[in-house]
Amino acid sequence: MVTKVLTGNYAVAEAVRLSNVDLITAYPITPQTTIVERLSEFVDMKLIKARLMRVESEFAALAAAYGAALCGARAFTATSSHGLLFAHEMLWWVAGSRVPMVLAVVTRTVGPPWNIWSEHTDFMGQRDCGWLMALAENNQEILDTTIQLYRITEDEEVYLPGMLGFDGFLLSHTSEPVDIPDEDVIKSFLKPRSQPYNMCSDNILTMGNLSNAEDVATMRYDIHKSMENAKEVIKEVDREYEKLTGRSYGGLTECYRCDDSKYLIVAMGGWVGTMKDVCDELRSNGYDVGVLKVRFFRPFPEEDLTKAMSSVKGVLVFDKSVSLGSLGHIHSEVLARTYGLSNKVVVRGVIAGLAGVDVNPNDIRGIILKFIGDVEEGGYIGNTSEWFLGR
Amino acid sequence: MSIKIQGLSRDNYVLPGHTACPGCPETLGLRYVGMALGKDSIIVVPAGCSTIIQGTLPKSSIAMRVINVPFASSASVASGIANVKEILKIGGIPVVWAGDGATADIGFASLSGSAERNDDLIYICVDNEAYMNTGIQRSSLTPYGAWTSTTVTGKREDRKEVPLIMLLHKIPYTATASIAFPLDFISKLRKAATIRGFKYIHLHAPCPTGWRFDPSKTVEVAKLAVEVGAWILFEAEQHKLRLTPPSNIYLDKHKRKHIKDYISVQGRFKDLSEDDLRRFEDFINNTWELLLKFT
Numbered sequence: 086m087v088t089k090v091l092t093g094n095y096a097v098a099e100a101v102r103l104s105n106v107d108l109i110t111a112y113p114i115t116p117q118t119t120i121v122e123r124l125s126e127f128v129d130m131k132l133i134k135a136r137l138m139r140v141e142s143e144f145a146a147l148a149a150a151y152g153a154a155l156c157g158a159r160a161f162t163a164t165s166s167h168g169l170l171f172a173h174e175m176l177w178w179v180a181g182s183r184v185p186m187v188l189a190v191v192t193r194t195v196g197p198p199w200n201i202w203s204e205h206t207d208f209m210g211q212r213d214c215g216w217l218m219a220l221a222e223n224n225q226e227i228l229d230t231t232i233q234l235y236r237i238t239e240d241e242e243v244y245l246p247g248m249l250g251f252d253g254f255l256l257s258h259t260s261e262p263v264d265i266p267d268e269d270v271i272k273s274f275l276k277p278r279s280q281p282y283n284m285c286s287d288n289i290l291t292m293g294n295l296s297n298a299e300d301v302a303t304m305r306y307d308i309h310k311s312m313e314n315a316k317e318v319i320k321e322v323d324r325e326y327e328k329l330t331g332r333s334y335g336g337l338t339e340c341y342r343c344d345d346s347k348y349l350i351v352a353m354g355g356w357v358g359t360m361k362d363v364c365d366e367l368r369s370n371g372y373d374v375g376v377l378k379v380r381f382f383r384p385f386p387e388e389d390l391t392k393a394m395s396s397v398k399g400v401l402v403f404d405k406s407v408s409l410g411s412l413g414h415i416h417s418e419v420l421a422r423t424y425g426l427s428n429k430v431v432v433r434g435v436i437a438g439l440a441g442v443d444v445n446p447n448d449i450r451g452i453i454l455k456f457i458g459d460v461e462e463g464g465y466i467g468n469t470s471e472w473f474l475g476r
Numbered sequence: 477m478s479i480k481i482q483g484l485s486r487d488n489y490v491l492p493g494h495t496a497c498p499g500c501p502e503t504l505g506l507r508y509v510g511m512a513l514g515k516d517s518i519i520v521v522p523a524g525c526s527t528i529i530q531g532t533l534p535k536s537s538i539a540m541r542v543i544n545v546p547f548a549s550s551a552s553v554a555s556g557i558a559n560v561k562e563i564l565k566i567g568g569i570p571v572v573w574a575g576d577g578a579t580a581d582i583g584f585a586s587l588s589g590s591a592e593r594n595d596d597l598i599y600i601c602v603d604n605e606a607y608m609n610t611g612i613q614r615s616s617l618t619p620y621g622a623w624t625s626t627t628v629t630g631k632r633e634d635r636k637e638v639p640l641i642m643l644l645h646k647i648p649y650t651a652t653a654s655i656a657f658p659l660d661f662i663s664k665l666r667k668a669a670t671i672r673g674f675k676y677i678h679l680h681a682p683c684p685t686g687w688r689f690d691p692s693k694t695v696e697v698a699k700l701a702v703e704v705g706a707w708i709l710f711e712a713e714q715h716k717l718r719l720t721p722p723s724n725i726y727l728d729k730h731k732r733k734h735i736k737d738y739i740s741v742q743g744r745f746k747d748l749s750e751d752d753l754r755r756f757e758d759f760i761n762n763t764w765e766l767l768l769k770f771t
Contacts, residue, residue: 108560136559140552141589148549148586152520152556155543157564160556174546284543285518285557285566291536293544300533 086270086330091263093256096224097163097189097249098123099263100231103271104187106135107158107278110146114168115201116253117191121163135161143168147175150186154179155292156285159235159278160186165253166193166207173211179246180215180308182292183281185238186246187231188216192354192405193253194440202441203252205354205406209382209414215308217247217315218383220353224261227251229332230380232271233322239279240322242314252355254441270329312384319381335378337386342368343375343393348457351390351419352403353379356444360403363449372457379415390422399431399460401453405438412470420468429465437473444473479663484511487539494537496529499691501655501681501698503529505602508658509571510540512665517571518543518557522550522583524575525609525683526602541568550574551586555595569669570597576617577607580638591645594673598665601638601676604683612686619706620759621752623744624686630747634759642676643712643770649675651711651720655682656698660720664711671713680707688743697741702726704738705760708767717770727764735760 091099097120101109109128111121128137140146143164150160164172169190179186192208194200205220212218217238221227227249234247251257284292296304320336327333341361343349350360357378367374377393379386394400400423404413411417416434423430433456438444452473459466489510496503502525509517518541521527527544530536545553554570561570579587579601587599606624607613614624617635624631643650649671653661661679668675682697684690689697701707702723709723719727726732735757739745748756 107563108556110556134563136563138555138559138593140555141585141592144548145552145555145586145589148545148552149556149559151545151549152543152553152570153560154556155553156518156557156560156566158556158560175549178546178549284541285564285568287567289515289539289541291530291533291538291542291544294530294533294536294542295528296533 086264086267088262088264090260091224092119092258092260093224093227093251094119094191094258095123096228096263097231098127099265100228101161102127102133103266103268104232104235104275105159105272106133106161108138108150108153108160109135110138110140110149110160110162112140112143112146112164112168114143114165116193116257117163117165117168117189120189120191143172144175147172147179147188151175151179151182151184154184154186154280155182155283157278157280157283163189163191165191166195169207169211170195176211176214176216181304183244184246185244185280187234187238188246188248189231190248190250191253191257192250200440201253203255204439204441205250208250209406211248212383212414215245216383217243217245217381218250219247219381220250221256222355222357222378224256224263225332226334227256228263228265229326229330229334232275233326235275236322237315237318239276240318241279242318243311244281245308245311245315250354255355264330266330274326274329315384316386334380337381337384338389339378339380340393341376341378343377345373346375347373347398348453349393349397349400350374350376350403350453351379351400351415352376353382353415354405356403356438359446360449363446363453367450367453374453385418387422390419391426394423394426394430395428397430399433399456401456402432402434404434404436407436407439416470431460431466432468434470435473436471442473442475448473448476479659479666481659484662485514487514489539491537491539493531494529495531496525497685497691499684499694500525500529501604501683501694502526502602504655505679505681506538506573508661509573509600509665512662513569513571513669515540516568517541518568520545520550520554520570520572522574522578523547524578525604526573528609547578548582548586550578550583551590551599554597555590555593558595558597561596572597572599574599574601576601576603576605577615580616580636588645591642591647591674591676594647596672598668598675598677601678602681603678604681604686606686608683608686621745621748621756623747630752637763637766639676639678640766640770643715643717646715647676648673649711649713652678652680652707652709654680654698654702654707654709656695656702657709660709686744689741693741700733700738700741703733704735705732705764706735706738708764710767712770715770717767719771
């Protein structure tokens with residue numbers, strides 16, 4: 086093992102180098118670009134065996150990776166924002182075909198107007214496509230989760246593609262020390278490529294021709310069941326990875342000082358690190374606050390969340406994305422799981438950090454203290470939603 | 477490359493029970509692909525008539541490997557396969573089988589991108605000159621004057637010359653073909669299979685449903701298109717164009733049949749005026765002139 090100071094983008098590239106990938110398809114978009122630049126260096130310097138296709142669009146990038154994956158290749162591509170939206174149709178096709186592959190999404194605002202800073206709407210907008218979806222908190226987790234996703238997506242209980250999101254610039258262009266596992270460690274962790282069928286084998290197969298309604302509905306249900314199966318696989322993979330590297334992320338969620346908390350903060354992505362710091366500070370001032378980091382958004386960690394909410398007074402959800410006309414994406418998922426809890430829980434959703442609006446520890450502390458104050462004063466005040474548009 | 481009918485495979489690549497319209501040119505074309513390449517082909521099919529022709533899951537009427545893909549993605553999916561062929565030791569040839577809409581309109585960027593990268597695959601555009609599968613809407617390859625359900629008084633624009641556009645990508649092999657000349661199509665496919673890089677074959681496929689002619693006359697209409705000079709058979713290796721029989725005869729205008737022989741059998745042209753007809757003829761003559769510049 087070596088430790089290197091790496092940006093989030095270079096951490097992904099290192100993970101791809103270690104994962105014995107056969108095909109990388111590349112198309113540039115800020116802030117994703119340095120991933121494919123670094124991978125292009127690896128390929129040209131023959132540090133990896135993968136072929137690199139420099140294609141003409143993100144749609145083509147995903148389509149070409151899909152073609153290769155159908156024929157047995159371990160494939161990788163990466164994109165952001167408008168690129169991800171342009172590839173949206175292919176996302177459905179890859180998942181519906183049950184083809185494992187991994188996609189890195191460097192999260193970025195969707196225009197107009199043009200804005201390259203991080204928010205999560207591009208990523209969260211893909212939540213219905215049938216992909217496993219993880220969002221990383223830091224550069225170490227970016228490297229580790231990319232590798233883990235190859236193992237998870239190629240598990241026969243899962244056989245679905247997976248995307249790893251992380252915040253543009255905040256992680257993609259920020260350097261942190263990252264432990265890079267040895268090649269032979271990852272080689273033993275990742276088994277040879279496995280997939281449900283191979284379109285380039287000698288068998289005469291047809292993929293995706295017309296189907297009747299019941300068959301399509303059943304296939305959709307199968308994807309849902311595999312999502313449910315993935316929960317256990319994700320936890321097992323996390324445990325096994327911990328044995329090899331000493332690092333665990335708790336599986337689907339990470340419970341940070343939330344076991345005995347009265348107030349639970351729920352969020353995803355890079356700013357969870359800041360929330361943990363604020364949590365420590367509030368704890369030392371006598372507030373019973375804990376943080377539940379949602380690591381995987383699909384499958385959604387319903388059981389972890391329900392357990393964490395079962396003994397709290399209030400849940401404060403931070404969303405860096407919103408379904409316009411409704412609520413923040415995590416907020417609505419959390420609300421759906423409050424029904425049936427034996428305790429009455431106040432839930433507040435805060436939509437913040439959109440378009441890269443800076444949210445610093447003071448802002449987070451202020452929002453948390455106001456929430457605690459409102460609940461302590463007003464008792465059960467139900468569900469509320471707020472927008473933080475900057476100072 | 478001379479090919480004799482007796483020497484061709486008797487295997488069925490398009491099975492009885494397919495769900496094509498009567499007189500469908502695409503089933504003919506797919507049969508020829510099977511006869512030319514056998515089970516080597518890994519066929520990538522975007523949304524179009526050939527999606528329907530396969531019939532419903534869990535069965536298929538096509539006895540070759542078939543990957544159905546989104547409308548705009550076929551060249552990209554095939555290029556992904558082409559790029560891992562060696563590393564994964566895949567036996568077989570990625571073959572795109574795409575309609576004129578998937579080729580010239582929605583999938584044009586994918587096609588152009590793959591050609592520019594010179595990916596090792598065969599791309600066949602099976603051109604029935606409109607979006608037939610969805611009910612006969614115009615495409616950029618619908619000819620001037622033709623009725624479609626989105627050009628009810630006749631299309632006002634000329635078709636674009638996709639084979640020439642592909643030739644100018646400087647790919648190693650570009651050809652046109654017609655379902656009326658199967659041996660020519662098969663020999664071009666076989667030649668394409670021996671060439672490394674991007675191969676483009678544009679197959680003319682008259683559609684009785686969309687063109688409004690009797691389903692028994694598909695081959696006849698396809699033949700007329702060549703005989704009046706409206707469809708020109710050629711091949712180009714290393715971007716040097718050569719007319720292939722029988723189109724080389726029709727280099728001499730006087731040997732061509734009259735344009736009316738082709739137009740009058742198609743209901744889609746029934747409202748064509750004399751002016752329109754002259755314009756149609758001019759278009760054909762101009763296309764010949766343009767094409768010959770590349771010989």
